[in-house]
Amino acid sequence: MISFEFPIVERVRILLRLEELFRRLTHFSDADGADEHHVALQTLFDMAELGARGDLKSELIQDLERQRFALEALRDNPAIAEHALDEVLGEIESAMSRQLEYTGKFGHELRDNEWLMNIKQRMAIAGGACQFDLPSYYYWQNLPAEARRADLQRWAAPLLATRDAVAVLLKLLRDSGKSNAFTARQGAFQQMSGGKVVHLIRVSIDRKLGVAPEVSANKYAVNVRFIEPTTHSARSRASTDDIPFTLAFCKL
Known part of the structure; x- marks a missing residue:
């Protein structure tokens, strides 16, 4: 079987797009090649641009809070397994806490990095990230895979709280x-x-x-x-x- 998902409201479209971008980021970051890491960096830029539209952080917190409130109302319901309910509520609480700890707008760390923004600007041009356009980026691409991966993980780290919130909300949505x-x-x-x-x-x-x-x-x-x-x-x-x-x- 193959399943196709069609979002009906805009906030679900954003959740699904972020989920896909996080999946792609993990896939290409885990690889060793410079070309794969180039795609991983492009994916980071796409995520930052998508997340910058509107107030993603507050929208995620509001959705998580609504889900917590709705699930808390199910306590003492004989048809609901208490341990399963506690597990889901724990995931929601953890995702909310991580969102509240995150300061600033989604992806601002990337936008504040002048070197990365220069690369992003050149990537918008067809073939614009060639070695003669961005010698420092070409140098980075020739670093050992472990060094490039460490940089990618460091740049992505502030966004992982959002990844967890997206995962929790989409799981609840699909299970419904x-x-x-x-x-x-x-x-x-x-x-x-x-x-x-x-x-x-x-x-x-x-x-x-x-x-x-x-x-x-x-x-x-x-x-x-x-x-x-x-x-x-x-x-x-x-x-x-x-x-x-x-x-x-x-x-x-």
Whole structure:
């Protein structure tokens, strides 16, 4: 099975984008090559730029606080395992504490580093980070892998509190959804949402079917259309087959 996630609100879009950037950062930082570390540094710049939009820190704290309040209300509920509840609340408390300890705007340490910002500016130009453009960066790229990795870890360290908060919120969001099986007749499906609040829609299908979903949603209805992706032309063809899939509505 392959699952596709479609955020319905902007704050969930940001959480998913940050999650992907943190995943990419870890992957490329753990490698040894200079090219991989170049991508890791680009990823750090993307994270700082994304996190600088709005007040990410206060939004994360507010979301964590809302989740803590909602879960605390479940105490003494016989259907809820007390130890599991305590574990989740502990993760929320830890993430909130780390956010409160973080001072300044997300990624400000990177923006305050003139050397890094010079590299970021040159990276915005196609091929602009060549050795003749940035001799000092080329020197850094030729340092031992351990030295480059240590620098990447040092630059990323202040952002890890946000990584933990994002992970906690997305886990709670994903766990809130219950999957139900449906069939898209001739590749299309619609379900009335009845005004219920949805923050994320997850569509799961058998990868062997060779289709991908496109989702549009509002407070009245959810529409799913399956397409047959192609790399040979700009437009994918809409599927006309009956497609079995599962659908989950998630909310924070």
